[in-house]
Amino acid sequence: MAIAKLGVTALDCPDPAALAAFYAALVGGEVVDPEEDDWVEVEGPDGERRLAFQRVEGYQPPSWPGQEQPQQLHLDFDVPRAEIDEAERQVLALGAKLAWGDEGERNFRVYLDPAGHPFCLCMTDRA
Incomplete structure (x- = not known):
């Protein structure tokens, strides 16, 4: 039996709304609460939330x-x-x-x- 169910995968970024819009377009999903400043989620086409984006000041992208x-x-x-x-x-x-x-x-x-x-x-x- 599973201990827990996977919720969302969250990615750090400088602009959550912009990155959520990118991934929503990629997966055919919808941005949830795009007005939020620090945390934005993308709901997949099946209605489940799968990705979240959180603002991180001083964000440095991976190399x-x-x-x-x-x-x-x-x-x-x-x-x-x-x-x-x-x-x-x-x-x-x-x-x-x-x-x-x-x-x-x-x-x-x-x-x-x-x-x-x-x-x-x-x-x-x-x-």
Whole structure:
């Protein structure tokens, strides 16, 4: 039996509302309480809250792939293999930066969100 149920995954950032808007667009979710200054959540399309963003004064983004400022965590998002290029175009248009492409050798691509957190678009054969 589980001891607890996973609530949200919270990411430190300088601007919670802006980063929540980025991830809401990425997952097709909705920003909850965007007027809050220090804590904003994204509700997923299934109605569950999955991501939260908290303001941290003096925030320093992770350095990827280096460890001068460790990433501490990263998020993986599954994308059907046939849609990876379109997904990349969309996340770049939202403000992400490509950090490492797959060059046809791996099944994922690494990006940095607008606050510098690394995340991956992982290719899946599932639709």
